Amino acid sequence: MPLTHHVILITGAGGGLGSTAALALAKQGAHIILLDKSIPKLEKTYDAIVAANAPEPIIYPFDLAGTSEMDYQELADRIDEKYGSLQGVLHSAVEFTAFSPISVTKTKDWGHTLNVNLNAPFLLSRVLLPVLNKSAHASIVFTSDSSARNAPAYSSAYGxxxxxxxxxxxxxxxxxxxxNKIRVNTLVPGPVDSPLRKRAYPAEDKHKLPAMESLAPVYVYLFGAESIGITGQVIDARTFNL
Structure with a gap:
């Protein structure tokens, strides 16, 4: 399996895309560190990976918005102590409430959204860089959004x-x-039948959307040897071809 001996941390691993990525990468032999604030959701992802006869993952309950810098550093130290290096980080956790105008956005909601979607990826990447640097090659993947990245009206703090x-x-x-060791890329999943998509567009016919599992090849590519040397790119899953 191409990702054997790879250790990959995934935030939002209990969510739709996070759990999809975790299962896809684990099936390729990767040891997954499942990070999320919801223990029941983490356990569901854990059970799915074990049921697939993939390497047993590790559950790490972690509230990205409610923890201190010391907690982030402790996470990095534990990974370093247990594995000695890290081959990948997938920033998949996301905070989205609803589309709304800036004029009615509450300060608390604004701050919480930026904490989860922006500040947490910054902090996590920063503390994990020394552990990632211990690998011959490592991959950091940020998850964007095809609809929010162009700053449409009402996308608010999420956009x-x-x-x-x-x-x-x-x-x-x-x-x-x-x-030439750590590559950093951004994944734009495009519209897929995910829990986030259902919250954002409740009236949409989800049967016309690709399943979340359709993203599996993209995740395997971004963390596999095929993407070594590819960095600073925006990978759009809708136009992705190996």
């Missing part, structure tokens, strides 16, 4: 966070490119 997150990914990719 702002995705735009800023893509900027963060680009900056990090350029800073790390010269070392």
């Amino acid at each position: 702002v966070s995705k735009i800023a997150m893509e900027g963060l990914a680009n900056i990090l990719a350029e800073e790390l490119e010269a070392f």
Whole structure:
């Protein structure tokens, strides 16, 4: 299996895309660190991976918005102590409430959304860089949104966070490119039949959307040897071809 001996951390691993990615990568032999604040959802993803006879994952309950920098550093230290290196990080956790105008957006909601969608990926990437650097090659993947990245009306804090997150990914990719060890890319999943899509567009006919499992080849590519040397790119799943 192409990802044997790979250790990959996935945020939002109890959610739709996070759990899909976790199962797809585990089936390729990767050891997955499942990160989410919901223990029941983590356990569901864990059970799915075990049922697939993939390497047993690790559950790590973690509230991205409610923890301190010390908690982030403790996470990085534990990964370093247990595995000695890390081959991948998938930022899949997302906070989205509803489409609404800026004029009625509450300060608390604004701050919480930016904490989960932007500040958490920054903090997590920063503390994990030393562990990722211990690998010959490693991959960091940020998850964007095809609808939010163009700043449409009413996308509010969610749209702002995705735009800023893509900027963060680009900056990090350029800073790390010269070392030729850690590649950084952004995945745009496109419309898929996910829980987030259902919340955002409740009246949409979900039967016309691709299943979340259709993204499996993209995840395997982004964390596999085929993408070594590819960095600073936006990978759109709708036009992705191996």
